[in-house]
Amino acid sequence: MFEYVENNNPNDLHGLLIIRNGHIIAEKYGWPYNETYPHNTFSVTKSLTGAITGVAIEEGIVKLDDLVLDYFPDMTFENMSKEKENMTIEQLLTMTNGIDWPEWEQGPQVFYEWENSENQLQYYLDQPIIKEQVGNFNYDTGAAVVLAAIIENATGKTLSEYGHEKIFKKIGITSLEFQSTNEGITNGGTNAHMVPRDMARFGYLYLHNGKWDGEQIIPEEWVKTSTTRHTGEDSQGYGYLFWTATESDYGGIDTYSAMGARNQYIYVVPEERLIIVQTSEYYSLGALLDYIIPAIESDEALSENAEAYNRLKELMGSE
Template sequence: MKKLILLISICSLISCNNCPSVYSYQSPEFENDGVNVGTLNQVGIDSLKIANLVDCIYAEKYGQIHSVLIYKDSLLVLEKYFEGHEFKWDGPNYYGEWVKWNKTTPHQIMSCTKSFVSACIGIAIEKGYIKSVHQSIFDFLPEHQQYRSDGRENITIEHLLTMTSGLQWDEWHAAHATSANDIDRLYIECWENPLNCVFERPLVAKPGEEFTYNGGGLIALGEILKNATGMNLIEFGKAHLFEPIGINNMQWDTFPKGEVEAGGGLHLTPRDMLKFGVLYLNNGVWNGEQIINADWVEKSATVYRNNSGIKIPIEDSGKNGYGYTWWISEVDDGSQKTQMYRANGWGGQVIMVLPKKNAVVVFTSGNYSSKSRLFKMLERYILPAMH
């Protein structure tokens, strides 16, 4: 019995990960960018468990991880970068050039982009450019009035934010790089007019009733914001969201006629991703200024109607809820459960907001053709380290 207890204690100490010990902790550097830094010990995080995590990332136990950042109790206490492949659409496993990632290297954040678009819509409503999320999307799409029929006229801004437009769409089950995948079809067949590919799809459910993940709806939201404010998404976001929270190094992909790739085309550094997470952790406040309405943050972190029990392919996230473009989950480290909401992107890009822990965790990754296991890292190492 004593031997068993000793074995359990040793396994607890080293996390039983069998990963070679190569990492020596260093606290993040202060950059005078609005993010305060500190050490793991300052916020009561077990540095040994975090070292175990980093060692296992080096050993590629969790695939290709490009960065991990931990922010707790108003301090950035871990900022670690690794080597890995850039994303390349037509490369093997979607891999391009091998990169040594660092704090200045922008990363394509994939569908995390959607949460930034949602924030811009919330700001536009707060500033009076848009009256309500309950307005028909076709109030703001004068060049697409031909689709305002057959029930599509009942699709609102809120329906696009919550993936409940009712339009037929599949970007999770059909093979990538084919027209069978509706999000890829935008680039293969509808590069010149992406919104036509979105709105020509038949309505198969009453708007607001059923969840169907639809990145094309976010591209429509970008055009709605442009027509409502007179500024495109890039200009509006820069003026009202990015610059106010100190994000100055962003890149955003666009379509040939200027539509912003609002479903997944934003490139940011992981530290700038963290700033956005901190903004939401603080209920939309940055440096004492209310950037996003607190009610909007709450709706982002609240499951919309029937948007629950959702499983995301090639992820270990289990069942999820969905709010205003944010995923809502419960994580379990074996001793306690913790509520979390997150901006989530293909390949393992994520901004995790954990209000009860007063924490934000950011990952960037290159696991585009393999299962993302970010939840396992959170539950095995990061949350236990916070006890």
């Protein structure tokens, strides 16, 4: 695999970790990145927000069926409708609230106008809801920002403060830094930065159903629900701010992932106790999976192969 990378746009692969049975099997960084260099995770941020929301629900701070606009009693919004009045937290988690937000079709324009508005929360919630779209998946970064605002209003803490207190500090994540919207809300939708090893810690927490060193950090049921498909078609689906898939190319194994723009990934294969973390500039994870997953041969230790192992270390830059 690493020989393939050397011959196929190696500078576009910024970081790669492969972890199986709790051990780092392979780790490689491309200049100037290294294990201490925080990387923009883009929409991997959404899955972090999903985890924080699960803890807030477990603590009774918010509920799935809570109405979104009830958390902003001092604000008024344009394009009001019955559908907007009835928008719920669960719809934000599954991106099925129906708001007119053509992020995939008109991404640069949507983001430019939104990110240049004085109040991004106001801008988002002013948008009309397309009645026919309610209940159907539509990719939507603004939904995760609204979730962040709800949690901040409900807890009296920033999403970052609450998340670090309840989750990230407990599992040893130290590099994570969220960004903020123009009005000062934690951006729960994109642009959080952290090092790949901390991304791996988050994946490891989910792989172990929310438990870390014997402590249930995220409710087990929330982990299962978040990584179960609620919307989507064919083999690709969406849970609660996580992507889900059944990978037919590898025997129909079930996977889930936190995924960000330009191909940032925390990719989890529970059946194989496998975590893959990738940071990149549009590097194809699929090309690497064709090497990684078929390489899993046994649950026991493989026979020693000093020549291959030394070559692997050489390619990883660890010699």
